[in-house]
Amino acid sequence: MRRAIEVEGLGHRGQPIPVASLHRGILASGGIAGIDRKSGELTPDRNEQVRLVFENVRAVLTAAGATVDDVVKMTFFVTDRALRDAVNAEWTAMFPDPGSRPARHTLTQQLPPGMAVQCELLAVPGAAPRAEES
Template sequence: MGRRKSIEVEGFGHGATPIPAASRIGNLIASGGIAGIDTASGKISGDLEAQVVAMFANLRRIVEAGGGSTEDIIKVTIWVRDRGARAVIDPHWTRMFPDAHSRPARHTLVYQLPDPMLVQCDFLAVLE
């Protein structure tokens, strides 16, 4: 077994592709794309608010499955279809990262995501 460990999360995956939710080497976790998938149904909701809630819940589940917490996240990249999505994302962002002096870096990009996806993210975390 190599030093890289695949991180799998029940109910979250990349369909039939052989891609883990994230990978860990040592104290570093890097995720793949994290969409707003409802893990109970395996579907992406058509509503931006529901997708954002599910995306952040999936982010938390993935970093925790890798042995970390949201406190270990140092960078999040978010892709949105519409620049106006930031108004929906920001309240959830500040709930997940409430300390304004200890938030991860974030880059939000407008991108033509495939239907029905309205938002997607990935993250980088460094565990203590």
């Protein structure tokens, strides 16, 4: 059975769409923005939006019973390729082992006003051995 994944402060601004969906062991997200979940606002600081995207990714994974070890692919949508350096900094912090990083694709995209970055993820909760198991 498919299960909608909701995270307080994330969503699609009143649309009937969950932030992610878990079905048969596969977690797929919609767009995860760099929104401050407490205020519901996008900061004009693009680097802070990138940081918040990664923070929000962790919140989505947690809500689905997954961890960063379960991520198999992330797709980033940026309004400016110059954001790639900020994404890379957060990426290497989240996935420090170069031998154990998920696939990734970064695309330049027009996003809603004020939004500089957004990502989607694909994960398989429980498929990867946890750090304490390896």
